[in-house]
Amino acid sequence: MKKVILMSNLPKKINYIKWFFIIAFLGIGIYLLVFNFFQAKYIYSNSYNKRLRIQNTDIVRGDILDRNDTVLASSKVKNGNSNRVYEFGRHFSHIIGYHSQQLGSTGIEALYDKELTSSHIVNIIKSKINNEPIKGNTVKLTLDKTIQVYASELLGSKKGSLVALNPKTGEVLALVSKPDFNPSKINANWNSLIENENSPLLNRAIDGLYPPGSIFKIITTSAALYGNYKDLVIDCTGSVNINGYEMKDSNNKGHGTINLDKAFTLSCNSYFVNLGLKLGSENMYNEAVKFKFNKKLSSYVLSKTSNFNKKDDEKSLAQQSIGQGDVLITPIHAASIAAIIANDGVLMPPYTLSEIIDMNGNSVKISKSIKGERIIDSDKAKVIKDMMSNVVKSGTGKRAKLSGIDVAGKTGTAENPHGKPHSWFIGFAPAEDPQIAIAVIIENGGSGGSNAAPIAGKVIKKALANMRKK
Numbered sequence: 001m002k003k004v005i006l007m008s009n010l011p012k013k014i015n016y017i018k019w020f021f022i023i024a025f026l027g028i029g030i031y032l033l034v035f036n037f038f039q040a041k042y043i044y045s046n047s048y049n050k051r052l053r054i055q056n057t058d059i060v061r062g063d064i065l066d067r068n069d070t071v072l073a074s075s076k077v078k079n080g081n082s083n084r085v086y087e088f089g090r091h092f093s094h095i096i097g098y099h100s101q102q103l104g105s106t107g108i109e110a111l112y113d114k115e116l117t118s119s120h121i122v123n124i125i126k127s128k129i130n131n132e133p134i135k136g137n138t139v140k141l142t143l144d145k146t147i148q149v150y151a152s153e154l155l156g157s158k159k160g161s162l163v164a165l166n167p168k169t170g171e172v173l174a175l176v177s178k179p180d181f182n183p184s185k186i187n188a189n190w191n192s193l194i195e196n197e198n199s200p201l202l203n204r205a206i207d208g209l210y211p212p213g214s215i216f217k218i219i220t221t222s223a224a225l226y227g228n229y230k231d232l233v234i235d236c237t238g239s240v241n242i243n244g245y246e247m248k249d250s251n252n253k254g255h256g257t258i259n260l261d262k263a264f265t266l267s268c269n270s271y272f273v274n275l276g277l278k279l280g281s282e283n284m285y286n287e288a289v290k291f292k293f294n295k296k297l298s299s300y301v302l303s304k305t306s307n308f309n310k311k312d313d314e315k316s317l318a319q320q321s322i323g324q325g326d327v328l329i330t331p332i333h334a335a336s337i338a339a340i341i342a343n344d345g346v347l348m349p350p351y352t353l354s355e356i357i358d359m360n361g362n363s364v365k366i367s368k369s370i371k372g373e374r375i376i377d378s379d380k381a382k383v384i385k386d387m388m389s390n391v392v393k394s395g396t397g398k399r400a401k402l403s404g405i406d407v408a409g410k411t412g413t414a415e416n417p418h419g420k421p422h423s424w425f426i427g428f429a430p431a432e433d434p435q436i437a438i439a440v441i442i443e444n445g446g447s448g449g450s451n452a453a454p455i456a457g458k459v460i461k462k463a464l465a466n467m468r469k470k
Helices: 002-045 107-111 121-129 145-155 183-195 213-226 260-266 269-290 314-321 331-342 378-394 448-469
Strands: 071-078 081-086 138-141 160-165 172-178 234-236 239-242 245-248 256-258 353-357 363-366 408-416 419-429 436-442
Touching: 081 183, 145 160, 145 172, 145 448, 160 331, 160 448, 172 448, 213 260, 213 269, 213 314, 213 331, 213 378, 213 408, 213 419, 213 448, 234 269, 239 269, 239 314, 245 269, 245 314, 256 260, 260 269, 260 378, 269 314, 331 378, 331 408, 331 419, 331 436, 378 408, 378 419, 408 448, 419 448, 436 448
Parallel strands: none
Antiparallel strands: 071 081, 138 353, 160 172, 160 436, 234 256, 239 245, 353 363, 408 419, 419 436
16 A cells, blocks of 8 residues: 555655756756846956956957047057057046956956957958957947046045046946045056055945935926926924934024925925935835936946835835935936936936957947937926026036036035045036936045036036037
């Protein structure tokens, strides 16, 4: 009898084993697909990947150019040795990165290592026959050397970042992180760089996470427009008490009876705290996610993910409504939020690659037009755009004002637990036909209107003048 029972269980056990191997096989297959399509580029471009340190001695590493064909990085061969030369040194140190036989590669050097060290088989054969060096492909970027260098010089010794985008296309025009480093001397300076408490190797533009402060009020305002709170009016006394926790306005100054338009222009904390509490955690969380918090910003730029946690207690919600608490954002995301409003509510994902060109000048790859994603309706974007124009005309962003150019923007003074507040400004210009969107953050810089706004205004002016020349 026992034998019969055991025999009858055998097919069931075989079935379990069969399904175990089927599921395991499918799991491995899915992982390989995910790795190859979504993670391979990241792993390949990671500076810890030792494969990047194995130089192909047959191919001289290709050039890196800006959008106007200015050489940013090239290889010089002397006595059979190839050295990487960075024409503008520190100004591009984070976005271009470095290439080192000992340390690997970072930035564009890492992201497009395969392209820079590849050449068409025909070119390789011709070079072998003619006994000429084989040159890797050239990588042409969307960056503008003039804007990048100017922005880098303006930030100077300040800690922080500046990101400038074309809001209509997503092209990254400038991406600066401070403090910077000399990529040509990366091997000699390595120990001092990694021991430096100011983290000069950190690309703050894409990997720095900061409290957004009042620039987040753009998102709270968008939630208000969708939640029919545009006509909300409060009496601002200069502070709000949330269950024993006092949240103050700048200089404890009360604004009296105030509506959304005026509150946005003057960056009234009391108004936006009240607004956030009325909207509730669900609406605030959904709006933040809509604006790409907790999501990948772009498939073309590897950046950290900005953070917004769903909180139900009133104190946390009040803080989040004005971009404080545990809300964190990267500078490139902040620039993209400005670009969304500039581009009538549509996000064009940021990207840096313009073209791959072979050693004979033939195009190997051209960046195709990138599809935009609608974030908010155009009428809502228009309302916020007008509010941002008023911020610069008569509000907290007056120091970004330019003669003859309508600049739209939003300031932020973000409290942080490690010292003085961070100084923020995000905006775009000309407001009626935006050509540039920008984000500036100065760590521990104090007031956004006093410190970040003037830098943004100068870069916008320089960029627009540079565009008119072409």
